[in-house]
Amino acid sequence: MSSEAIAQTAPAQPALALRLIVAAVIVALLIALPFIGKALGLESFTGLATQVLIYAIAAMSLNLILGYGGMVSFGHAAFFGVGGYAAGILYFHFADKSDFLGFIPGSNALLIALPVAMLVSGIMAAIIGAFSLRTGGVQFIMITLAFAQMLFFLFVSLQTYGGDDGLIMRRRQILPYLDTRDGTTFYYIALAMLAAWFVLTFCIVRSRFGFVLNGMRQNEARMAAMGYAPYPYKLVAFIIAGMGAGLAGALMANYLRFASPDMLHWTKSGELMMMVILGGAGTLFGPLLGATALVLLESFLTAYTENWQLPLGIILLVIVLFSHGGLSALIRRFMPGKP
Amino acid sequence: MTTPLLDVQGLCKRFGGLTATDTVDLALPEGELHALIGPNGAGKTTLINQLVGSLEHDSGSIRLDGAEIGHLPVWQRVHRGLARTFQITQLLPDFTPLDTVMLAVQARHGHSFRFFGNARNDRKIRDEAMQHLDQIGLGARANARVGDLAQGERKQLELAAALAEKPRLLLLDEPMAGLGSAESQQMIGQLAALKGKITMLIVEHDMEAVFTLADRVSVLVYGKIIARGSVDDIKSNEDVKVAYLGEGDV
Amino acid sequence: MLVLEQILNGIQFGIALFLMSAGLTLIFGIMGVINLTHGSLYMVGAYAAALVAAKTGSALLALVAGLAGAAVAGIVIEALVIRRLYARDHLDQVLATFALILIINQTATMLFGRQPLFVAMPPALSHSVTLLPGLVYPVYRLVVIAVGLVVALGLALPINRTRIGMLVRAGATSREMVRALGVDIRLLYTIIFGLGALLAGLAGAMAAPILAVQVGMGEQILILAFVVVVIGGVGSIRGAFYGALLAGLIDTMLRAFLPGLLRQVMAGSNADALGGGLSSMGVYLLMAIVLLVRPKGLFVRQS
Numbered sequence: 001m002s003s004e005a006i007a008q009t010a011p012a013q014p015a016l017a018l019r020l021i022v023a024a025v026i027v028a029l030l031i032a033l034p035f036i037g038k039a040l041g042l043e044s045f046t047g048l049a050t051q052v053l054i055y056a057i058a059a060m061s062l063n064l065i066l067g068y069g070g071m072v073s074f075g076h077a078a079f080f081g082v083g084g085y086a087a088g089i090l091y092f093h094f095a096d097k098s099d100f101l102g103f104i105p106g107s108n109a110l111l112i113a114l115p116v117a118m119l120v121s122g123i124m125a126a127i128i129g130a131f132s133l134r135t136g137g138v139q140f141i142m143i144t145l146a147f148a149q150m151l152f153f154l155f156v157s158l159q160t161y162g163g164d165d166g167l168i169m170r171r172r173q174i175l176p177y178l179d180t181r182d183g184t185t186f187y188y189i190a191l192a193m194l195a196a197w198f199v200l201t202f203c204i205v206r207s208r209f210g211f212v213l214n215g216m217r218q219n220e221a222r223m224a225a226m227g228y229a230p231y232p233y234k235l236v237a238f239i240i241a242g243m244g245a246g247l248a249g250a251l252m253a254n255y256l257r258f259a260s261p262d263m264l265h266w267t268k269s270g271e272l273m274m275m276v277i278l279g280g281a282g283t284l285f286g287p288l289l290g291a292t293a294l295v296l297l298e299s300f301l302t303a304y305t306e307n308w309q310l311p312l313g314i315i316l317l318v319i320v321l322f323s324h325g326g327l328s329a330l331i332r333r334f335m336p337g338k339p
Numbered sequence: 340m341t342t343p344l345l346d347v348q349g350l351c352k353r354f355g356g357l358t359a360t361d362t363v364d365l366a367l368p369e370g371e372l373h374a375l376i377g378p379n380g381a382g383k384t385t386l387i388n389q390l391v392g393s394l395e396h397d398s399g400s401i402r403l404d405g406a407e408i409g410h411l412p413v414w415q416r417v418h419r420g421l422a423r424t425f426q427i428t429q430l431l432p433d434f435t436p437l438d439t440v441m442l443a444v445q446a447r448h449g450h451s452f453r454f455f456g457n458a459r460n461d462r463k464i465r466d467e468a469m470q471h472l473d474q475i476g477l478g479a480r481a482n483a484r485v486g487d488l489a490q491g492e493r494k495q496l497e498l499a500a501a502l503a504e505k506p507r508l509l510l511l512d513e514p515m516a517g518l519g520s521a522e523s524q525q526m527i528g529q530l531a532a533l534k535g536k537i538t539m540l541i542v543e544h545d546m547e548a549v550f551t552l553a554d555r556v557s558v559l560v561y562g563k564i565i566a567r568g569s570v571d572d573i574k575s576n577e578d579v580k581v582a583y584l585g586e587g588d589v
Numbered sequence: 590m591l592v593l594e595q596i597l598n599g600i601q602f603g604i605a606l607f608l609m610s611a612g613l614t615l616i617f618g619i620m621g622v623i624n625l626t627h628g629s630l631y632m633v634g635a636y637a638a639a640l641v642a643a644k645t646g647s648a649l650l651a652l653v654a655g656l657a658g659a660a661v662a663g664i665v666i667e668a669l670v671i672r673r674l675y676a677r678d679h680l681d682q683v684l685a686t687f688a689l690i691l692i693i694n695q696t697a698t699m700l701f702g703r704q705p706l707f708v709a710m711p712p713a714l715s716h717s718v719t720l721l722p723g724l725v726y727p728v729y730r731l732v733v734i735a736v737g738l739v740v741a742l743g744l745a746l747p748i749n750r751t752r753i754g755m756l757v758r759a760g761a762t763s764r765e766m767v768r769a770l771g772v773d774i775r776l777l778y779t780i781i782f783g784l785g786a787l788l789a790g791l792a793g794a795m796a797a798p799i800l801a802v803q804v805g806m807g808e809q810i811l812i813l814a815f816v817v818v819v820i821g822g823v824g825s826i827r828g829a830f831y832g833a834l835l836a837g838l839i840d841t842m843l844r845a846f847l848p849g850l851l852r853q854v855m856a857g858s859n860a861d862a863l864g865g866g867l868s869s870m871g872v873y874l875l876m877a878i879v880l881l882v883r884p885k886g887l888f889v890r891q892s
Contacts, residue, residue, distance in 0.1 A: 072680050131877050134884040138617050138823060141679060142815035149812050150873035157866015159859050208451040211458040215442055218431040221393065226504060227417035227446035236452065266812065270687040277684055307699055313691030320685045321673055
């Protein structure tokens with residue numbers, strides 16, 4: 001092989017060592033964050049950071065289909081909300097000492113709520129994906145949006161579970177040996193979940209499945225001509241993404257002790273997409289970066305003005321119109337190792 | 340008499356009022372290199388698209404080795420041994436040529452619902468993909484970005500990816516289009532080397548290439564096969580001359 | 590008679606949906622742009638009409654204001670944002686217009702407050718007529734239906750008979766073809782977008798006396814209009830028309846009769862809530878069924 005070919009083995013990637021260092025710094029920072037917050041006397045800091053982590057899981061799951069798979073799903077909040085309601089409804093029946101549909105008992109164990117939330121969201125994603133993926137392009141965007149709206153109306157109409165007002169959980173669900181009511185502990189629970197989802201995404205993206213998925217994004221006709229059926233691969237990715245959002249939703253419901261139709265509102269889907277794009281679609285750390293940016297920006301703006309959506313909209317519009325590849329592309333531009 | 344590898348009978352396709360494919364019969368015995376020529380708009384790519392399944396035909400039958408494949412989707416026909424290259428290259432711009440060909444090889448190695456392990460580090464697949472790239476003369480560019488490849492290299496990559504599917508029948512849609520004369524010669528050489536090993540149907544405007552390579556030639560005009568025969572037959576066929584000369588008047 | 594009245598209500602709602610989705614389907618089909626602010630144009634039309642109606646008391650002026658407001662808003666949005674998005678992918682289009690919605694809605698809230706505006710019916714149209722013995726129906730809604738049908742015809746004729754209509758029909762299914770014909774794309778796009786804005790403004794202005802005029806009204810109807818486009822098929826005006834009527838009828842009928850049916854089997858308040866929710870879902874279920882049978886929509890060639 002010529003030296004030129006060797007130099008090109010990692011196109012557009014900064015040197016591996018540097019990437020590892022950056023990753024290590026991010027991890028160290030995330031672990032130390034509650035202590036930094038306390039040291040600075042910012043009590044609300046840990047809570048805000050917890051929200052960032054939870055949204056990062058949701059954004060990361062969306063990134064699998066949006067960034068790697070090229071499926072512009074405008075209804076991802078549906079799975080986030082379904083996960084949240086799954087946890088909330090389990091708790092409701094636990095507190096109410098009743099059964100869901102008359103035969104499924106409630107639970108206040110997080111170790112049950114999280115898998116159940118993922119399972120239910122996964123099933124929902126399988127159904128919605130099975131329909132939506134029959135089409136592509138503009139239709140796919142509209143259909144995912146529409147189905148999310150449908151679920152929104154469903155939860156609004158469920159009076160038993162709070163309807164319009166949402167479902168309040170009196171306490172967080174519990175874990176053995178850990179006190180989930182403690183803010184710092186819950187932060188680390190969210191961090192652990194984020195880490196787990198990150199590792200899973202990392203594995204999927206470089207696996208055979210991820211390889212095929214990435215190809216689908218670039219050219220479906222080519223993939224079909226090489227013998228790959230697009231539908232099943234895209235559907236499986238859609239289901240995995242739905243499960244990730246469900247996990248995030250269950251965590252968020254526990255964090256806020258509240259599940260509401262707002263979790264499934266179409267603007268929430270828009271925000272999740274925004275996080276992915278802000279951070280950089282199709283990158284591993286992008287969603288975390290994007291979630292951080294958007295949550296901080298929102299909380300910063302709301303502190304200053306009641307009309308925070310106006311500056312937020314303007315900032316987002318400018319970023320979408322004038323940046324290509326989001327924050328991680330911006331960072332990469334300042335990193336050495338770019339060819 | 341043995342069954343031909345590809346046996347197309349009475350294939351028809353209409354778009355609204357336009358007949359794109361008009362009762363086409365085509366039989367390719369195993370090992371033949373068959374050229375399909377015709378003026379622009381004759382429906383050559385439309386025919387290829389129906390053979391591979393990216394376009395549904397209205398009526399007629401398509402048999403591969405005696406088995407009807409006309410109802411199968413594209414990817415299943417690929418698994419039956421049907422590969423194609425695209426006239427306007429259809430590639431994966433963010434990948435490298437090695438990635439591309441590895442994907443083609445991977446497709447033959449069972450399903451890809453495997454979520455762990457690094458696909459790019461699979462030695463067996465990697466080595467086989469490298470072989471195909473080297474065979475086609477693209478080995479030195481294995482790790483370039485496909486989006487940065489020159490037109491000629493893209494055409495080569497199309498061929499490498501198709502060969503990696505280990506097809507029994509290869510459909511080549513204008514493999515020389517957009518190539519310089521040196522590149523064309525190289526492509527002709529590569530196809531000549533494959534001749535006899537793989538059955539090929541080649542759509543091409545480059546008559547020199549067609550006359551050099553083809554065992555037999557079919558001439559398609561307005562969706563109808565108007566002549567078929569050896570290279571010499573076609574060269575001397577009056578109808579063909581009219582069809583091609585007439586092209587200038589339209 | 591109640592059923593007949595609800596059928597008329599359904600048609601009237603369907604007409605509003607048609608005015609929205611006709612523009613959307615052309616903009617998707619021909620320009621390849623997904624524009625979430627189409628609902629904002631509807632809202633602008635409604636607000637402009639409501640404000641002018643309150644000031645002048647003239648329904649005609651209100652209608653003109655609604656059309657003009659939506660057209661101006663449309664021109665500004667097209668020139669400032671949408672024009673930059675033609676060459677971008679759908680994702681950027683969604684996000685940019687999503688950001689625009691945040692801006693427009695917040696601005697509207699700042700200008701007009703969170704309280705919905707209510708507009709009086711134009712006096713000349715505020716009475717009801719007896720259509721059949723026992724069926725008394727508001728004239729205004731009949732007028733809305735009539736206007737919608739006239740617009741539908743007005744769209745159908747030029748689209749089916751004229752050269753530009755031919756381009757529109759061709760362009761809706763094959764954008765490359767229109768380009769290949771050497772048409773001034775810029776002009777065609779402006780015409781299409783302007784037409785869409787006018788239709789949205791018309792829908793908004795006509796809805797003002799029937800609905801509460803408030804921030805967020807645009808997105809509600811936008812998402813339903815998306816569903817209509819999916820049902821009818823992208824690029825098909827005919828599909829938008831029948832899809833809108835179908836969706837309008839189903840939505841209205843379910844809303845009118847489902848809670849009553851549910852009340853037979855459960856407590857009143859629960860039945861109303863569940864009935865309301867399920868009837869909101871009806872249109873989406875219709876979409877799911879259409880997708881199952883004809884993934885590209887009812888009025889687009891499948892292949």
